[in-house]
Amino acid sequence: MNVTARPLQPDLQDLIKPDRVHGSLYTDADVFRMELDRIWYRTWVYVGHESEVPNAFDFVMKSIGPQPIIMTRGADGQVNLLQNRCPHRGNQVCTEPRGNARKFTCPFHNWTFSSDGTLQATAFADGYDGQDLSALSLGRVTRVASYRGFVFGSFAADGPTLEEHLGGAAETLDRLCDTSPTGEVEITAGFLQHRVKANWKFILENETDGYHPAFVHASVFKVTESGIGSLYGSKSTALTRDFGNGHTELDLRPEFRLRDQPLSWFGTTAERLPDYVAAMEQHHGPDKARKVMIDGTPHVMIFPNLFVAEIQIFVLQPRAVDDTVQHVTALQFKGAPDMNRRLRQQTMGSVGPAGFLLADDSEMYERTHRGVLSRDPEWLYLARGEHRERVDADGFRVGHATDEVPSRGIWRHYRQLMEAI
Amino acid sequence: MGMMLVEPDLLRRVEQFIFMEARLQDTHEYAAWEALWDDDGIYWLPANGDDIDPEAQMSIIYDNRSRIGVRVRQLLSGKRYTQDPKSAIRHFVTNVEVLGQDDDVVHVGCNVMVHESSLRGETTWAARTEYLLRPHPDGYRMARKKVALVNNDKPLFTLSFLI
């Protein structure tokens, strides 16, 4: 048993160095509590997509860290992020994963709430004669904002705007929407929920780690003769990028541009998806359509919890220091049914509890979590490619596809958030 | 659905087949298990309910015959880390019922529990499993196997053995 007494507020400058981090940051329950206060309940966190609540009174259950969040579309068309807690005596007001409801009725004493959280009515109202109940609404996430349909929430009243938070990474969501022939993506296929007994930051860092695929995913690259493996080899021209604010990318475009084949990024050809290609040419014009279809969708980790992985999105939900859920679903492009079917099929094969890729990633998360519980060596070494890290034309740090530029960027931002008062 | 009157022999035959399939899964005899599939086999683990449309919604597994082959070859590759070391598993199959039959297919339902011991720890899985089985000279071939986990609407740990 580890009986070392630790201060409740760990001194991060002793635990986060430019090229290494201390293992306790992944396993210490005090650190996790601090992360909830300073990251999950403060910064912008991705919650859901507008297409999940297309009509007035639609709702869907989401989360911010361990907290359930009800995302609703109000009568006025606005998206609301509500807490699932009755202001009377605390009962949960919603137990359905999704639906359409003009009001939420708390089953305990029958108070009712409108879809923006406002208290509509109390039962046996004469018991509240003369009392002002107007402040008794469902809790609301303080700030709600969306970018290209992706809805984020922040519990902090002040702080950077969503666009300031996204910074350079906003362009990756533009790039994603450009690959849809209507400029819009939709989230309509339902989520798999893949639980791992590991800290959320192992997952956060792995999403843009280009060093592991050649090894962890060797089995599936081999049996499917996939062209993906070479993107992550030592000869790859792909880049890792640190956008700042904790957002990181694996930029595969240099490899796809060498191939110069539309839809090669998706493991297919223009001939196989004629309707999609025609719609893209219609939307963008042939030249831009060709360029977009060569570049493909981004592979970007929007700090702290939205991972766009080319054909699917993952939403990371930390529930405890060693309990994380990856919510994952196929991206769907509005107006591209032939594309969407393939997106779903490929996603179902790769991800989730039985996925050809994610079952092995998740095995690594759990083994790594158990690994860092060992006392010695105390540190994780994150210096790969420091000597060849450089700044690109946009001012972002970049490195080789297999370098640990993303991890270093994530920890730099993490330290800033955790040290901010 | 009401009770079907079924020849005892038929019930014994399908039970024997299902118990054998469970044993091949428990002992990780992947190639022998793959040989039980018919050419148009579908291996399906729905998510978020038992009756979703797998052509529109995400499933945990929705393998056609060629993807069943990929799954097996990945397990046989020696680099499927989530099954190296292999989970120790035992299937417990009960409530076997013939739900319907015609000349070339038998529809069978059963309840299944699987106890798994892996590096993570102990996990118990429970499911309603249904088969479409086609008679074959040496028994049956699986045309369809649907495994509806009772908790398929909840966060699930990795499930990388054959269930």
Ligand code: FES
């Ligand atoms: S706790 Fe909701 S009405 Fe009483």
Ligand SMILES: [Fe+2]
């Ligand atoms: Fe991976």
